[in-house]
Amino acid sequence: MLGSRHPHSSAALLSAVLLLHIQAAVAVNFQVLAPAGPLSAPLGGTVLLPCHLSPALSAQAMQVKWSRVGQDIHVYLPNGSEVQGERTELLRDGIQKGSLALRIWNLTLQDEGRYLCDFQSNNTVGNATLELHVTSSGSDPLLHIGGYDGKQMNVTCLSVGWYPKPKVLWRNGHRERLTPSKEEKISINQDLFDVSSSVVVTEQSAPTLICVIRPGSPGPEKVSAILISHEFFPKVSSWKVGLFLFLSVCVCLLFLPACYLWRVQRAKRKSSNLTTKK
Template sequence: MECTGLCFYGHCIVMFLLHITPSSEKFTVTGLEGPVLAPLGGNLELSCQLLPPQHAEHMEIRWFRDHYTQPVHLYRDGKDIYGETISKYVERTELLKDAIREGRMTLRIFNVTVDDDGPYHCVFKDSNFYEEHITEVKVTAVSLQVQIHVHPPNTKGLIVECNSGGWFPQPLMEWRDSRGEVIPAASKSHSQDEGKLFNIKMILLIRESSSQKVICCLQNPLTGQEHRTSVAISDAFFSWNKKWKMILVMILCVMVFSIMVSSRQIHLRNQSRWCTWTAPWVIGILIMILSVLIVIGVLVWLHMKQRVPVSDAHFELDTLWLEDRSVILCALMVSATMLTSYIYFKLKARLQKENHLSEVSSSN
């Protein structure tokens, strides 16, 4: 009986010692399945769990990004080690140890930045045995400031520009009409500021006059958060194009009128027949047609020539330059046509007068 009692008490003591002695059996590490979304400027918590659950106070627990030797946070010998952590994470991390006896540890990162985006390795190490779990973190930022700017109309059409900044990652962007249908954008561009946040610009070129509402839609591809801004486009924006066309028509009318008046005066002077190909009105019309063809040809060549793209910051200057050149060219062609017609008709009248005088003198 005494032996049996001693054996029982001995067995209990051995089981107790085994229970309090760190276990060296193998384990696995599990954690959050990514990606884990982390709002910019907020706090992020990443947890790891030992399986089977067991006491982890005696283990080394290391969180790192790319290199094992450069931890984000390090726990060793029952305390936090800050001397080996990456400098940008100093005083920005905290290890929650409330459930360390169950083998669960949580890393808290304060004031999340864009640089915190990416994978995080959680490593539990017991003696020479270790296991890890990798969690993917996606930082998200959504801007509430979306602005639409309508540029003055020009010969190319009406330029509508949408600007926004402070997005991460790069947002999805598109133009839509009032029915929700996508309108092809003339150009899309983006850049990143010092904080690696995306600034975007999207341009829409409206060539035809139509009363409609255009909507600039921006969406975060991770969270699905969307922000919209709209502007109504009325026919009044295209009044300049109508004035431009009216100016061209008026110039052509002036050219026709000036040539017809000059032809009529020469005809009355010479009393010549209007059916001949050498009649002044025929020559005037030919000069007019030639001038119009030259103007149209030059304008088409200017417009077909490789221009500055819509996305370029100098697009408006290039368009204004083209418009000014077109107006100057039309004015010069009108002046040249009138001057050519005047000189031609003057020479024509003088030659006819000399021929008439020579005929009179020869008849006498």
């Protein structure tokens, strides 16, 4: 009897093992991967936030949700429909390999922050976070000369429309750092930073002056330079001083006899008038 049941028991055991393997395959674990470092994108531009499964499983039957600060931005549902944001798009070309990147266009400063990419299947949940930085490259530095008194002048560097806050640096033609005469002024205009900084230039200063605006995030610096002519600080030659003194003495020497003659003539007229009256 036992021997006659053995083949049936083996078949049942084999079926159970296969069922377990199928269930294990269905309930396979996965990880959600996203870039570890922050992503940067320009204000008003477009950014692509990548996110994918490892191993590369199909996410077609999963729920995939992008959110920021606890608020859903874009959701893909297992039936293939989407709950879409105003400025978002989900790239579904790689969905069979578990890739669902989020595109955001017309970026604003409010889009900056930490994003959560969340995958949910029937048995497994996984997510990953990534950081987005929005940047704005301001205007080229504008150099303005003011406060000139013949001995020194103020040169001011102005630049507007930066995010995050930039740094203003001064150098001369020898690439030596210069100390500003005033603290760097920073104002906020529509959440963007405007900066200004000034240095004092004298006759002893190097003629070339360079203003550098260094962004607060990775990106190129903006530079402007000006050449201060020594004609702004005219030198008085010794022969000119001597000529000025000589002419002054001559004027004095001519003025004194003229005054004397004028007084003599005045006295004569008074005397003549008195004689006439008598």
